[in-house]
Amino acid sequence: MKKILLLAAAGLALVALAGLASFAVNPLLYSPANETLETEYHLNPDALTATSVNSTTDVYPVMQEMLDGSGDITMNIRIHDLDSAQAALADYRKYGGNLNHLVVTLDMNQSEVNTFVNSTRAQGDLFGQLINDTATLDALKDLEIQYQNSANPEMTASVKYQGSALRTRIHDLYGKYQKEYDTTMPISTRHGLNTTGYSDSLAEVQKIVQQADDAFGDAPGVQHVRAFNASTPFLTLAAYPREATYRDTIVLFGYLNFEDLSTPVTISLDNTTLMNLSADDTEAYHGSFTVETIPAGVHYLTARAANLTSVQIPITIDPVNSTTLLSVKSVRGKTAALCTGTVTANHPVRYAPYTIREKSEIIYRGTTDGKGAFNTTVPLFTGTHVLTAAFSSSAYPVNASESAPQNVTIEEIPGIASGSSGTWFGTLMIWVAVAVVLTASGAGAYWYLGRKKPAVRADRTVRYGDEADFIQPVEPVKEKLPSTPVRLERAILAALKRENLAARYQKLLRSAGLSPAARQVYLILIGRIAVKQNIGRYQVMTPTEFAGCCTGEGVVVSLSPFIAAYQEIRYNGRSDDRIRTEFETAMTALDRETKGDRH
Amino acid sequence: MKKKQLALLALVIWLFVVCIFMLLARTIDLEIFFVLWLIGMLVIVELLDAGSVRPAYLRSLKYVIAAGVIIFGLIVAEKIVEILAR
Numbered sequence: 001m002k003k004i005l006l007l008a009a010a011g012l013a014l015v016a017l018a019g020l021a022s023f024a025v026n027p028l029l030y031s032p033a034n035e036t037l038e039t040e041y042h043l044n045p046d047a048l049t050a051t052s053v054n055s056t057t058d059v060y061p062v063m064q065e066m067l068d069g070s071g072d073i074t075m076n077i078r079i080h081d082l083d084s085a086q087a088a089l090a091d092y093r094k095y096g097g098n099l100n101h102l103v104v105t106l107d108m109n110q111s112e113v114n115t116f117v118n119s120t121r122a123q124g125d126l127f128g129q130l131i132n133d134t135a136t137l138d139a140l141k142d143l144e145i146q147y148q149n150s151a152n153p154e155m156t157a158s159v160k161y162q163g164s165a166l167r168t169r170i171h172d173l174y175g176k177y178q179k180e181y182d183t184t185m186p187i188s189t190r191h192g193l194n195t196t197g198y199s200d201s202l203a204e205v206q207k208i209v210q211q212a213d214d215a216f217g218d219a220p221g222v223q224h225v226r227a228f229n230a231s232t233p234f235l236t237l238a239a240y241p242r243e244a245t246y247r248d249t250i251v252l253f254g255y256l257n258f259e260d261l262s263t264p265v266t267i268s269l270d271n272t273t274l275m276n277l278s279a280d281d282t283e284a285y286h287g288s289f290t291v292e293t294i295p296a297g298v299h300y301l302t303a304r305a306a307n308l309t310s311v312q313i314p315i316t317i318d319p320v321n322s323t324t325l326l327s328v329k330s331v332r333g334k335t336a337a338l339c340t341g342t343v344t345a346n347h348p349v350r351y352a353p354y355t356i357r358e359k360s361e362i363i364y365r366g367t368t369d370g371k372g373a374f375n376t377t378v379p380l381f382t383g384t385h386v387l388t389a390a391f392s393s394s395a396y397p398v399n400a401s402e403s404a405p406q407n408v409t410i411e412e413i414p415g416i417a418s419g420s421s422g423t424w425f426g427t428l429m430i431w432v433a434v435a436v437v438l439t440a441s442g443a444g445a446y447w448y449l450g451r452k453k454p455a456v457r458a459d460r461t462v463r464y465g466d467e468a469d470f471i472q473p474v475e476p477v478k479e480k481l482p483s484t485p486v487r488l489e490r491a492i493l494a495a496l497k498r499e500n501l502a503a504r505y506q507k508l509l510r511s512a513g514l515s516p517a518a519r520q521v522y523l524i525l526i527g528r529i530a531v532k533q534n535i536g537r538y539q540v541m542t543p544t545e546f547a548g549c550c551t552g553e554g555v556v557v558s559l560s561p562f563i564a565a566y567q568e569i570r571y572n573g574r575s576d577d578r579i580r581t582e583f584e585t586a587m588t589a590l591d592r593e594t595k596g597d598r599h
Numbered sequence: 600m601k602k603k604q605l606a607l608l609a610l611v612i613w614l615f616v617v618c619i620f621m622l623l624a625r626t627i628d629l630e631i632f633f634v635l636w637l638i639g640m641l642v643i644v645e646l647l648d649a650g651s652v653r654p655a656y657l658r659s660l661k662y663v664i665a666a667g668v669i670i671f672g673l674i675v676a677e678k679i680v681e682i683l684a685r
Contacts, residue, residue, distance in 0.1 A: 009612075013611050434680060441672020442672070448664060
C-alpha cells in the first residue's frame with residue numbers, strides 16, 4: 001500500500017513537471033494576455049497593444065470585415081491572383097479567430113453571432129479548397145495545351161478526365177457555399193451590416209464555376225475513364241509548374257491503372273518520400289506540395305505504387321534573393337538588446353536559421369517563426385554595439401542575405417528602479433520600501449525558526465532503537481509545567497518523611513514484586529532529577545529519552561547504570577538475584593547522589 | 600504509513616492541483632506557484648509538528664521554509680519596485 005501511494009505521488013509529480021516543462025526554460029511571467037499595463041519589466045511593450053479587443057462594440061466591425069473579406073477572396077480567385085487570395089484568406093481566418101474569441105469572452109455561444117462564426121469558418125474552408133482547385137485547373141489547362149502540342153493523346157485524355165472531375169468538384173463547392181451564404185446573409189441583414197461585398201462573393205463563385213465549365217465542360221465524363229484502360233497496369237505522373245521558386249506550389253496528378261485502386265501512390269523527390277496519395281474511383285490522383293526546404297537545382301519527381309513506377313519528372317527549383325531586416329533596441333533595466341526582424345524572399349522565409357553577429361562574431365543563433373520573423377533578446381555588455389542579422393542556409397532555395405548594421409547603445413542599469421519620477425526622493429522611497437520588506441521577511445524567517453511549540457534544546461538528541469530519524473527531546477517548560485513536578489516533589493518529600501526510599505522499596509518488593517517496586521523507585525528518583533534540572537513531562541518519556549535530557553550541566557553520573565538495570569527489569573523481564581543486586585546498588589548510589597543535590 | 604510519507608504525498612497532491620488549475624487557466628506564473636508551495640509547506644509542517652517529539656527532517660524543513668519566507672520577501676520587494684517604478 002505504501003509503495004503504491006509513493007508510486008502515485010511520484011506519478012503525479014512527473015505529470016506536474018511535464019506540464020511545467022515547456023515553461024521551465026523560458027517562463028513567460030509577464031504575458032501580454034495577463035498584464036495589460038506596461039512596466040519596466042516588459043521586454044516588448046508594443047505587444048501589449050495587440051490584445052485590446054474585448055467589448056461588444058468590437059463584434060460588428062469584425063463581422064463586417066469578414067463579409068467584405070469574402071468578396072476580396074472570391075474576386076482574387078476569379079482573376080487567378082492566388083497569392084492575393086491566400087493573403088486575403090489568412091486575414092479572413094484571423095478575423096474569424098478574433099470573432100470566435102469575442103463570442104467566447106462575451107458568452108454569446110447561443111446567439112446568432114455564434115451561428116455566423118460557425119458558418120464563416122465553413123466558408124473559409126471552402127475558399128481554401130476553391131483556391132487549390134483553381135490552381136489545379138490552371139495547371140490542367142496548361143498541361144492540356146502542352147500534351148496537345150506534343151501529340152500525346154493518352155496524356156491529353158488523362159488531363160481531360162481530371163479536368164472533368166475537377167469541374168464537378170467546383171460545382172459541389174458552389175452548392176456548399178450557397179448553403180452557407182443562405183445561413184449568413186439573413187443574420188448579417190438583421191444586424192444591419194453592409195452585405196454588398198458578400199453578395200458579390202456569391203456572384204464571383206458563380207463566375208469561377210463558369211470558368212471551370214468553359215475549360216472542361218466538353219471533357220468526357222467519369223464513366224468513360226475505363227475506356228482508357230490498357231492491357232497492362234500503368235502509373236502516370238504530371239507536375240505543374242516544372243520550374244518553381246521558394247514557396248511556389250507544385251501541383252501533382254496522374255493516373256493509377258491498377259486492379260486495386262486503394263494502393264497508395266508514393267510521390268518521391270530525389271528518392272525522398274514527399275507524400276502518399278490515393279487514387280479516386282476515376283483512377284486519378286492529385287496533390288500538391290509547396291517548395292520550402294528544397295535546395296536550388298534540378299530535382300526528379302517519381303510516383304510509385306506497388307511494383308509500378310512512373311517516369312521521372314524533372315523540376316527546376318530556382319534560387320531567389322532574400323532580404324534580412326533587423327531592428328535593435330536596448331532593453332530597459334537589462335544589459336541586453338531586443339533584436340527583431342524578418343527574413344523574406346518574395347514570401348517570408350519560415351523556420352529559417354538566422355544569426356546575429358557583432359563584427360564577425362556570431363553572438364546568437366535562432367530560427368524564424370512561421371511568419372519569417374524573429375524576436376530575441378541578446379545579452380550585451382554596456383557600451384555601443386554594431387549588430388547585423390544574417391540568413392544563410394543551403395537547405396532553402398534562397399540566397400543568403402545580411403541586414404544593414406544597426407547601432408545600439410547599452411547603458412548601465414541605474415540602480416534598482418530609478419523610479420518613473422527619476423527624483424532622488426522617489427529613489428530613496430523605493431530603497432526604503434525594499435529595505436523594509438527585506439528586513440520584515442528576514443525577521444519573519446528568524447522568528448519562524450525561533451518559534452517553538454515547546455522550545456527545543458538543540459544540543460540534546462536521543463536515538464530511538466531502530467528508528468533512522470533523530471528525535472529532538474522536549475525542552476523543559478519553564479512556566480506552566482513546573483507545577484506538576486513541584487506537586488509530585490511535595491508528595492515524594494511527604495513520603496520520604498514517613499519512610500526512606502530503601503524501606504519503601506523493600507516494602508513494595510515483598511508485596512508486589514521486583515518490577516512494580518523498580519517502577520515506583522524509578523518514578524521517585526527521576527522526579528528528583530526532573531525538579532533539579534527543570535525537565536517537564538518526564539512521566540511520558542522513556543528512560544532513554546529521559547537520560548538524553550540529563551546531559552550537560554548538572555549531569556547525574558549514577559543515572560546511567562540505574563537506567564540500564566531498570567530497563568533490564570522492566571523491559572527484558574529479568575527478576576533474578578543478580579539483576580536485583582545490580583538495581584539495588586544503582587538505586588542506592590542514585591538515591592545518595594540526588595539527595596545530595598537537594599541539599 | 601509514516602507521517603513523512605504522508606506529508607510528501609500531501610505536498611505532491613497540492614502542487615499537482617495548483618499546476619492543473621494553472622494549466623486550465625493557461626496562466627503559468629512561477630511566483631504564484633512558489634507562494635502556493637510555501638503556503639502548502641507551512642500548513643503541512645504545522646500539522647506535522649506534534650510538540651512532544653520533533654523529527655530531524657521536520658527541523659530541516661523549517662530551514663527550507665525560512666529560506667522560502669526570505670524569497671517571498673524578495674518577490675514582494677520586486678513587485679513594490681515594479682509598481683512604484685511605473
